[in-house]
Amino acid sequence: MSLNYIIAMLLITLGLYCLLLKRNLIKMIIGLSVLSDGIHLFLISLGYRTGGIAAIVTGETMPGFAASAVDPIPQALVLTSIVINICILALALSFSIYAYRHYGTLNPSEIRRLKD
């Protein structure tokens, strides 16, 4: 179980490294998505329990339901967050296409006409 958290932290660190230090827009976008995937893994691990059951109540009362069901809230949160991140990813990629058209490069340090 703690493996999940270790991998989540690794993904977050890698994503941050990629986002802050890589000099290519596509790599930075990959970094952003790795970063958010790391956060998603962290969030989903919070609610998981080994051998847990889905938190769905059918008509009859089940003995020990609360003790064995996984927490459904993180799953709902992660679903929402995945959708949001797809929007950001799509927007970022379309910006990069325009940036490549205007500047002929994907290097963010060469994309600077604003600071003259």
Add this chain to the structure above:
Amino acid sequence: MIPHAPILVIVLPLFGAFFTPVVGILARRYNLKNAVEIFAIAVMIAVFVMVASMAPTVWGGQFITYQLGGWSPPWGINLAVDGLAIQMALMIAGLSTLVIIYSAAYMKRDSGLSYFYALVLLVIAGMMGTVLTGDIFNFYVFLEIMSVGSYALVAFRRNSESIEAGLKYLFIGSLGTSLILLSIAMLYGIVGSLNIADLGAKLTLYGGAVPTGLVVSLALFVTGVMIKVAMVPFHVWLADAFTAAPTAISALLAGPAAVVGIYWVARLPYLPFGMPVGIILVSLGLLSMIIGVLMALTQRDFKRMLAYHVISQKGYMVLGIGLGTFGATLGAQGGLFHLLNHSTYKSMLFMCAGAVLFRTGSQKFDELGGLGKKMPITALTFLIGALAISGIPPLNGFASKYTIYLAGMQAGQPLITAIAVLVSALTFASFFKAFSSVFLGQEHERFKEIREVPKSMLFPMLAMAVLCIIIGLLPALGFNVAGPAQAAAENSAGYISHVIGGI
């Protein structure tokens, strides 16, 4: 209060956003002029009326909670409207309406306008949601709605500068929101709740012994919010975004959107995290004030100069709210009052810059000059805004800055007051330079044909100028708004008991 007003003010602009392209298609088919603009303005006026209908109830000492789907907190999502939230919602609704009226004429030459208004309404829905919601994950979702909309709006014209600014804004902004999401995840893991009131109630149980995880979570949250507010180490996106965006969008982001970050800055110190947030706010505020104004002094671009002043003035607000935690009761009040004033005059100043850009096609100081005779009303409103931002009595900027000066003395830090006064003087110097190089001086040959901008652009500018003068002459009006807001921000126990009690 209109029934269901708290949720309607979020849902109306949200649905309005998705209907705008449909209205655009219908308008093209039946050849209706300005249908999209009129639709967007109508939606915003409806929103403003509904927010205004809530205001007397809240200022009368009541607390409006609205449970979505009838699920009681802490299980369901609820909307909580207290004095602080109502100030923010009023400002968002009022200023955004004026910005949309302004952009009706300003954006006329652009294409794809139905998507422009769709995005603007989406951003407004996001802003409304962030200030009214009582659920911290819901806050994140609305923050992302607002942010994604504003990234797209900054790059709306898709030319090289705006794409560059949009990319920068997108990367820094999404880093900020990712940090906020991580912080919310950690909070949920440790405390086990997402409802803000419930979180507050459970955090008080820790007393002095706060787990390390919570400190990390708070640090991430503060960093995320500071990126959104653009305090100094995280400010780089703001100047570019405000320079390259269509000016109507600069006005929207400088006025109403600034509200969202400051709202959270005002909430933060009173959530019992057990960490000295106040000292962080004071130091970041001071740093932003000084660096913002120094950067502004060297700018030769009209909008870029205004953008650096946004950073500097937000420093005042954060400083004021930070001082509020050191026993200076005037601090938070001054900060929130300054937010009200700053959003008004900074939107107006951006509109003036937009008016100059609209007629001359330039926003560089070197290329402009002598426009005062050609555009007298723009020059007059710019002058009012410039005097207000420099804190010259009897305009509104003076009233709120003076409150912050007093708060510095009240907290026993006369040095902070001295710095604030100095920054104010530098602001005046910078605006004096801007005014003289744009509106005074020699008339350029190629500006012979320049006329005043259309009336529909002048109306929002004049409305804001009148607001600046009225609040300046009768500061009590502003304090009547900021006072309940400050009381609500500091009364976190009342917030908790109202929401959990479901009154």
